[in-house]
Amino acid sequence: MDEEVQRVLDSIDALGTDGDAADRARRLTELLDDWPDTHAKVRGMRQEAVKEMHESGMSLRKIGEELGVSFGRVRQIIAGETAGQAKRKAAAETE
Known part of the structure; x- marks a missing residue:
């Protein structure tokens, strides 16, 4: 695991x-109160990074291998779909 990610997780554990x-x-209440906005911000930052990878010429398969x-799932990230949205969409299509 990346050292910086581990530091964030360790900080959460310390809380x-x-x-x-x-x-x-x-x-912990403060963290949970802010979590939805923080989670959305992290998803958006990841989406931008994945878009940048794709725009630089990387294929969706190569990006998937890297991540x-x-x-x-890479396609969904680029489109801004959460995993939950993708599951609900797939379930609706099979009904």
């Missing part, structure tokens, strides 16, 4: 272990 219960609960996801 649940450092301090007394009230402090932990307050910090460890399918080329179909």
